[in-house]
Amino acid sequence: MKEERPIYFTDPEKLADYVIDKVGKNITLGMCLGLGKPNHFANAIYQKAKQDPEIQLKILTALSLEPPTWSSELERRFLEPLVKRVWNGYVNLDYLTAVRKKELPPNVQVAEFFYKAGGFLDNEHMQQNYTSTNYTHAARDVRDNGMNVGGQLVAKKVLNGKTMFSMSSNSDTALDAFRTIGQMRKEGKRVVAVGQVNKYLPFMYGDAVVNPNIFDAVLEAPDLHFTLFGAPRESVNIIDYTIGLYASTLIQDGGTLQIGIGSLGDAIAYGLQIRHQQNEVYNKVLLDLSVNEKFGDIVHRVGGTGTFEEGIYGSTEMLVDAFLHLYKSGIMKRKVYDNVHLQRLVNEKKISVRQKVTPEVIELLAEQNSIHARLTRKDFDFLQEYGILKSGLTYENGKISDGKEPFVADLNDQNSKDRLFKSCLGTELKEGIWMHAGFFLGPPDFYDVLNNMSEEERMQINMTSVLHTNQLYGNNPYSSEELKLLQRRKARFINAGLMVMLSGAVVSDGLEDLRVVSGVGGQYNFVAQAHAIEDARGALMIRSTRAKGKEVSSNVVFNYGHTTIPRHLRDIIVTEYGIADLRGKSDQQVIAALLNVTDSRFQEGLLQRAKQSKKIPSTYQIPEPFRNNYPERLESILGKYKEKNMFPIFPFGTAFTEEEIVIGKSLREFKEKAAESKMAIVPGLIGQMVTSVPAEAKPYLERMQLDNPITRQEKIMQKVVLLALKNAGQI
Template sequence: MTTAPVIHNDVEKCVDAIIEKIGKDIKFGMPLGLGKPVHLVNALYKRAKADPSIKLVIATALSLEKPAAAPGLESKFMGPFVERLFGDIPDLEYMVDLRKKALPPNVEVTEFFFKAGAFLKDDKQQQNYICTNYTHAVRELVALGVNAVSQIVAKKEINGVPRYSLSSNPDTSLDLVPILREQEKKGRKIAVIAEVNNNLPFMVNHAEVGEDEFDLILENPVYEYPLFGAPNMAIMPADHMIGFNASTLLRDNGTLQVGIGSLGSALVYSAILRHKNNALYNEIMDDLKLEERFPVISELGGRGTFEKGLYGCSEMMVDGFMHLYKAGILKREVFDNVDIQTLLNEEKITQNVSLSTLDALVEQGVLPTTLRAKDIEFLKQYGIFKRSVDMKGGCLLAGDQTIDPTLEDDNNRALIAEHCLGDKLKGGIVMHGGFFIGPKDFYQDLRDLTPEENEKFCMTSVKYINHLFDHEFGDQKLKVAQRQDARFINSTMMYTLGGAAVSDGLENGKVVSGVGGQYNFVAMAHEIDDARSILNLKSYRTTPSGPKSNIMMSYGHCTIPRHLRDIVVTEYGVADLLSKNDQEVYIELIKISDSRFQDELLSEAKAAGKVAKDYQLPDIYRHNTPEKLLATYNKYKAKGLFDPFPFGCDFTQEELQIGKALKGLKAKTATRSGLLKCMWEAIKINMVPEEFSHLMDRMDMSDPSNFKAKLEQKLLVSELIAQKT
């Protein structure tokens, strides 16, 4: 399709145009996360609510919602915070009604990935969930019969021509739209719609498209709203230790995938610590005896700085990648030519161009000894030759200089070196990402990239990133060459001693989040010789009935089957499970489990015949306790390390203090006995100490008007006093 799109400045007229184009049976696809066209989907949803003859299916993933709070103390705390951060961002109205269980019968919402835990109590959404790998999302949308797709885009005029950026979400669009266009050629009615929001960073490379990508464009400044910013989560002590342990597995000149959340941020923090304060980083490694206890670190990782740097290849470009970029770590550039990439990997060339670059390309069979016109274009594309060099009449033209293109002649070589060669290879990419979501300063960092820097970041198809199959942007051989020494790092909730990971759901069938790309990255790690899959895991969780191990004998659901076991990292260490027999796998996992559960786990393993009856766990692995971990954490926190918010915080100092107290209160009141004890302490409070009066003002609790409000005030003050002492 090359017809110019119809541009609308009124969302209702845009909805009219969609219905006119495809009818009232609308299967509306939107990208995961940030890229949803909020105004358009809201107007379309309202239209369906008002007109029962419209049948609307909304197919997407990870519908972003403003944080909700339970009534009472939590609401008083969260209300002003949410208004400050999200007040100017419109709600997804289908999500508001979905939460109220008020979706009309002619509207259905189906997703393939949830915000973690968001729909555990929603039977309808559990039923509508589509279980799939992220790379298969396009397949599922096609199978669903999607006939309209839309997302927000950024717009620029370049040399008077409008250009659009898929920005945060080229992840599925780049593969889905061509399929829909092929269906359209066969007579199917299709609509591809853009909603312009220039708050989006204008990402180039694969994300940049022309106006012919779209049938309809909704463009009006009144519809532009601030981007949904995901606040930085606090990195807790155990998170920091997991991140530190995982950072020891990174290899300079390698590749990194990292997921969202505090564990990903903790890894980024420790990687920067390793690079910026290497002496202190090594002190911590020695203090923890990590290489002694876990030899795999010396085999796979390192403790040095990132002189050559890392390349990011991650389905989600988290804000951590920008922190790595600013720290001078995310700097290994990869190229879309397998021969150039292979020569770089083998260190037969560098990014600095010289005659040896040409010689290596000749030896590789990429270039003949006598250059041809097509060779000149190739060399100019990658910066090996200057853009001004041309070929005419069988000779190289460089300004006024005419040069014979034979590379074996010393005189020709000298002239080529002087007049033709560029300075550095061009077209290098430091980051391939499928989508991004993050805090607001992350979006600003992306907007602030210079044009040259922007070229180094390539938002692209998730099918290109998440597995090795050939793709129009690069075949398997190229992907393997780019992804050398890859560390594909994700998080998991639980892990069985047999080697299976539980990351997306529970054994009762409830979906917590979704498979996403985790399976793809795990499988890909097994297909690349020097790649490893690393799953980060908190060793235990706190429940109302006490702590429970997240490493267990067995579990009735798995996301990653045990035959794809690889590396597991907890706050206590690193378990290398690859190519190990079952006894070794069981023992390696018990070594990194919390010591409160080690005897039970070992007994279960022995009872099942998986570990020899006379095996004794060495004493060096017998001290995995929260108390010892906290002592180590506090030792280095006193030296200025392991800040809970190293990359900024959206909470004020007052809010941090209140939030800590509310978290403590919630934990203490989780049981009936704990609740009664807290209430007993609370009723002893006669007045609010002066030092907490400003906190009561922040919570609008300075002058409670009834018994319930007075009790809530006393409970909060009691906990603030307890935490101070």
Template sequence: MALPLGLGKPNHIVNALVHRAMDDPSISLQIFTALTLEVPRPSSDIEKRFMGPVLDRLFEGYPALTYATELHKGTLPPNIQVNEFFMQAGRWLGSPRQQQNYISANYTHALRYVLETKVNVVGQLVAPSPSRQQFSLSCNPDITLDLLDARRAGKADFMFVGETNEELPYMAGGAEVGADEFQLLLDNKELQFPLFAPPREPVSLADHAIGLHVASLIPDGGTLQIGIGSIGDAVGQALVLRHKENDAFQKLMAALDARGNDRRPFREGLYGASEMLVECFIDLIEAGVLKREVEGVLVHGGFFLGSRTLYSRLRNMTPEERARISMVPVAFVNDLHGEEEKKRAARKDARFVNTAMMATLLGAVVSDGLEDGRVVSGVGGQYNFVAQAFALEDARSIITVRATRNKDGKTMSNIVFSYGHTTIPRHLRDIVVTEYGVADLRGKTDGEVIAEMLSIADSRFQDELLEQAKKTGKIASNYEIPEKRRHNTPERLLGALADAREAGHLPLFPFGSDFTEVEVSLMPALSRLRHATRSDLAKMLLRGGPETDEARRGLERMALAKPEGLKERAYRRIILAALSS
């Protein structure tokens, strides 16, 4: 059985088939899919106190996928196999079974692998038209449209089964299919369920700095692709700021000593060609940034997944407004093959913006896995867009990487000398952006690339990285990092951006939030706790903090206004300390 990536899974149908196979070991059920969506699972008690009410609010009524639940419990029988080519980030790191069943594939190659398995059932969540004569593949035409084409051409033979969901936005045009395409359709008002809607992530100052640097690399009249996550929202916010409050944007460019020269408001505007219709594309349309039409379309996307706000905004658009957002097969946006001449003409000055976990001094990128072979997520379409950036005459690939990460209370560099796994090889190195600047790597020598990468690394790690490069002879023994690049620190970044944050130009949630005002006010403190060492926590416990009105509201929200027992009193003191830091 083939199921769409992400949102478009027909949960009730899938669960019924899984239960049937669990009850009858003679049935062999293989599921080929990607991005199995699961409600987040808070790990610590404090995290549960904060996220518990949020998760109840956002996911109440969402039917969990039985195969995922049973996999986590270790009780999914061997006659059921789940193969994914893209995983929810980090969710299956501890599962040997799913690590072994992972299929490494570019998004554009997944269709081929589905056909090679001779799939006999394809399932899809669909949006019904009032007449029930037409249905929209809505969030996931990405592979399904090509599968249906293959069936018509005699290259596949499968049952197409659909499940209606009236919350799905009805995306018309190429994403529509007739009722006669289905061999089975579950259309029952009693089985309607709320769509999976993850909350938007908070955007840190480091993310905003990355977004600002990227925004100065996007030429007016160009083409834009953005990946999922808070950095994508930061890029969107920076583009809106550039267009609507250009003086503030220009000041931030000076404060960051930004390298990019594309800084003026958008006159012609941008066109979007993105594997994922990320939520901020709607905001970019409304802000007048995305306004360059290609055959009447502002954005071509292969799939979407987002907050409840995204779904309601799409549903509430007029048919004419929705028609300017065209959902298409992923092969259309991720590849140049098929109508190549038209695609090349449309995708002028393309900038493909994607996020990585790490990058090496030689420009290789690590986005999907660890050097021990375990998969964190998957390649998805990242390689497709990097390759496309080199295939188009005036395109660039922009890989964004946070300069550091925190692990067990220790700060570690995400710019490393080398790593035992890569997603994008160094021969496809192009542009890498951290919060500290832009490294332009295309066509440069290894020595030049290392110098570029050192200039955007956190200064706490620059000396060690430089020493490693000199030791291997990959950079001149007398090379010194320029003094102006020796101050890449969180403190300097805070100094450069604090006024803009205070002025509201760099909000924690640029495009709205699913969290309450009190929950948002708690986030910085909870972030400090998450990154604290045991020593830090001990100091917070001893120190405590003042009970301001804001602190009392936070304690009430965390069910710690009237603590019971030693543990809750300790939690209370630690949170008060974190709130006052």
């Protein structure tokens, strides 16, 4: 007897028992990156393995999420109220806690293909079990590593009288992984697909909508709807903003955009906002930065500095919070159709998205052989789906019925054509899509915005597989290469790196001692895609320097023992000092361009290394306009705009209070100074012991519960906070 799917469970432990009964005690659990993990089920299966050493559990996933933790009483006082406010109700992942505490049982292995940057640099288990893979290969590699259980968090909704699920935050690899499980099930293999319903997860449309029967078991109960993990926005400093401004000049009106999460992504979005909403001010900032003088050629050839009249369309692996701000600002307004015939007409400007339906629309489709002269069932369904024919019509035995006598829809017959155009046309073409994305993760208010959107608005976002967003190949069920090329015109794929070598090769994910910082994710995919699309470009944003205490190092380096993006895929590098156009250039041209955007404290040393290697003429000198690349210059230029309330620390808001922003920055700087030299902070601490508490320090001390210290430890902590605030110029 065929088993009905899915079986519903209200108890995670009973679900775990069901899974073990189905697949046995060798369990390889595959879960998606980031938000879409079924935390209660993951914890239940982990606890089963912890209690029973005969169970061999391997967890294959990426970016397991955890709220911040503290290692001292002072850190606790700062972080605990924040954790309670932002992450209250989030269910921690037990396996991740064990990994962090180095308490993972010997019968449990955790392998990830992407980490939070720097999160596991010194964790032996995670470094040894890291799996390096392109994002587009992740579902395949999880399959090849023996996945027999898949787990996914889903949203639930009744559509047209039928209960449906949405993969929501993680269509990225889940669609393909669960399709694989379905195929394995047909082959008679012992597999289980598990879903967990979460009412807080936005119900997203497009390819994300699936039938519940793709799951064998579903976990759902009122007390299992946990708070979604909130990823706080990062602060954006002057360096980030300058990089974002340069990157914003590379984006053409009417083009396509991909950006990532973090301060640099927010900086680009803010740059695009002021470009569109305060264009005169935007161009004045660019003038002050000498953008046209130094980089005008690539800006005018590749990008632009005007407002967005046609708008931008998004094709990205990650739907980041910044995209919604660009949408609200009227920038993400170029919409596309997931239909090659209509999109071709849109590109040719013969029709427009959501235009009034006219007979010409059908005639244009017939002219390009998109429909038959004598409409077939397939033609009829297509025309009705996109609003070209009105709803309520029926098609039977080759004839259309509009409530009257059925007729053959033959465009070569004038009477039939007249009747079709007179009584069967819809009002307007279906709404288009402004975003294709694979996954999302963001702050709590980001999820609120998605949940509060109308259904029509959410339908304009197609959550889909990374096989769709991250590559052009048509070897998947989501889209053809032809359609992707039509949609992704003038694409700009913008990501971030750690270092760039003078060869143009980029380091983004690891160190030369083989330790993994994060993972390649989809970066290689987008770099390769930028080379594959005729009018596309790819840019990698790199802060020109990094600092450890007083020691400053260049992120533009002669060479390095690890590579993420090879030199033959070099394209555009953006630092806070400008734009280096590397594509198709000779090595000496590449070196010269990179030196132009290098911090001037390191230019001469790098130039000499290049000369020693005979990669640039011995007589070459860095042009004078590029020899003033100092952070102080950028501070002075953007500083005057900050005084006019531009370039705020958090352009799109923050979960931190004003006091927390000040305290956090002050304590971080104090910690860095103390790490450099503990003796350097002693005089200041001694001074604080005999100094009264200034009135302006009161709100900060109240936030840290140190306004009325009682114990000796509290009194010392109070003095530390006061010294940190004083050193940071806050009191």
